[in-house]
Amino acid sequence: MWIQTSFLVVWLDPLGIRYHSMCSPVFHCYACPLSTFACPIGVLAQFGALHVFPFVAIGLLVTMGALFGTLICGWACPFGFFQDLVAKIPTPKFDLPKFTSYFRYVILFGTVLAIPYFFGEDHPLFVCRICPAGALESAIPTMIGQASAGEPVVWPNALKLIILILFLIAIFFVKRPWCRILCPLGAIFSLFNKFSTFSLKFNRLHCTECKRCHKLCEFGIEPEKSPNDSRCVRCLECTKCGPNALKLGTIFSDDKSDLKNYKDK
Secondary structure, three states: OOHHHHHHHHHHOOOOOOEEEEOOOOOOOOOOOOOEEEEEHHHHHHHHOOOOOHHHHHHHHHHHHHHHOOOHHHHHHHHHHHHHHHOOOOOOOOOOHHHHHHHHHHHHHHHHHHHHHHHHHOOOOOOOHHHHHHHHHHHHHHHHHHOOOOOOOOOOOHHHHHHHHHHHHHOOOOOOHHHHHHHHHHHHHHHOOOOOEEEEEOOOOOOOOHHHHHOOOOOOOOOOOOOOOOOOOOOOOHHHHOOHHHHEEOOOOOOOHHHHHHHHO
């Protein structure tokens, strides 16, 4: 949580300096009054509507994905951090079927890539028009400011409000519902999980098959079977299993050393 808070200080523009010509690698609306950088998803969608290739945004996402995969989602994303904080409220929590994670790719290819490219920013399903992060971080502060100044309050469109309300309800009963079901940025980073520089390593020689990693994982993953599952946000809770069978490593880690030591014994 301290690491997430540290990143939050970076994304929330503490010095009043804005770099909206550059996007960050996290899901955070650039229209937020405290946003330091632009949102990579917003950049992809807006450049798609203009039929311009976003070289900087694509380069950033590919670089971050190749290095960290969804480690960014678990440790650096402010929208994920917000959901983690709400999840600490003691309410009943429900798991989700595995297939729901594929909806993220529908959002990515539909509202972020296809609709902006073919229909432009005015389409009602353009991602920024339905994004709950935009509603929560930009629309609501704007409405509060308008009301405080005695100005007419401009409400978001009905679909955006409905999605925001459903999201605010869901976060009390499902761990990171946006990240698991609909986040297009998480969909991009999940594509790199299998071969990113930093990844989870499973050592079968240390595994006692106690299944404690199943209980530690809050995303319905069986870490020993799929340590770099596309649904994983790399919160690293499963590495607390005890026998040290799961740990964060790199592609440069020597996975054969334990096997050699085992054979020597």
